[in-house]
Amino acid sequence: MLDKQSRIPMYVQIEEELKSRIERGEFPVGAAIPSERELTELFKVSRMTVRQSITNLVNDGLLYREKGRGTFVASPKVEQPLIGMTSFTEDMQSRGMVPGNRLIRFEKMTPSPDIAKELQLQSGEKVFYVERIRYADDKPMALEKTYLPIKLFPQLSKEALKGSLYLLIEQEQQLMISHAKQRMEAALVKQEDAELLQIHVPSAILLIERASYLTNGQPFEVVRSIYRADRYKFITEIKR
Numbered sequence: 352m353l354d355k356q357s358r359i360p361m362y363v364q365i366e367e368e369l370k371s372r373i374e375r376g377e378f379p380v381g382a383a384i385p386s387e388r389e390l391t392e393l394f395k396v397s398r399m400t401v402r403q404s405i406t407n408l409v410n411d412g413l414l415y416r417e418k419g420r421g422t423f424v425a426s427p428k429v430e431q432p433l434i435g436m437t438s439f440t441e442d443m444q445s446r447g448m449v450p451g452n453r454l455i456r457f458e459k460m461t462p463s464p465d466i467a468k469e470l471q472l473q474s475g476e477k478v479f480y481v482e483r484i485r486y487a488d489d490k491p492m493a494l495e496k497t498y499l500p501i502k503l504f505p506q507l508s509k510e511a512l513k514g515s516l517y518l519l520i521e522q523e524q525q526l527m528i529s530h531a532k533q534r535m536e537a538a539l540v541k542q543e544d545a546e547l548l549q550i551h552v553p554s555a556i557l558l559i560e561r562a563s564y565l566t567n568g569q570p571f572e573v574v575r576s577i578y579r580a581d582r583y584k585f586i587t588e589i590k591r
Contacts, residue, residue, distance in 0.1 A: 353394055361396050365404040368394075373424055374415060384414065412581045428584045429487060436531050436563070439495070439551045443487045445558055455547070458502060458508050466498050469562050469573045477501050481512060484547055489580075491548045493534035494577040502562035503571055520571065528571075531563040535585070554579040 353364045372378050385393065408414045429446060432553055441528045443450035462470065462478045470478065481497040496501045497516070499507065504524065511519055520526050539553045548556075557578040564570050 355398070361394075362400050362403040362407070362464060365390070365394055365401060366407055367398070368508050369404065370413065371546060378424045380426050381536070383423050386421065409582075415581065421460040425581060426490070428582055429492070433496065434530065438515045438517040439485050441494070441517070443492075446575065448487045449489070451489065452513070453482070454483050454484045454512060456480060456482040457512065462498055466573055470500050470570050471578070479504065479507050481528045483512070490582070492579060492582055494544055494547055498573045503565070503569070516572075527566040529564050529568075531561050533559060533561045535559050535573060537580070540577070546581055550579060550581070557583060557585075 378384050387398055387401050391398045412425055412428055414422050416422050440450045458480050460480045479499045483495050484491050485493045485495055487514045523533050536558050538556055538558050540556045542552055547553045555582050559576045562570055563572045
């Protein structure tokens, strides 16, 4: 099934063949693909060639390895357009996925100087610190660390944080959300975060920091999120 006369390297041909089988459903999400030995025999190539193909597909997020068990088909990544301002709950629901979260921490605290500056707080003003694991179809997607001025949300409770924070702000608090400023960068996950997100160390992650504003220009949140790079990607449309 491989063209050994082609200029396309053998490992690339094997990658494309495995991708096609995944797309056709021959290897469904969560299923193990054949072992390196089996693929070596199937494609009549060296084990090193097969290993390179699999490694590339793992790096691309199509496959994942489990030590001592084998290599499996990964879940498709969630695509997040870089237009519009939506909450995590809204993002997942728009894709037909079931959003969820687990509250790790909820407390009042004095923010660090950089957070206080972002939220335009005076000396001594405190924030609610909310740390949550965000889920899509019961699988951990991101770890969110949110800072909210207590003066804006004095009645905020753990119960209220079970759903969408943005819906709470707009529907119950009757505040109008306007826009946000967002920064993104790639990094490697820390051990304590890896355990919460159920990924191995080292694994690639996306660090995202967002400062969000009401229509009157008042900043109402700073969110620092850690997204699993194997499950999430951002897309945008660029026009000349």
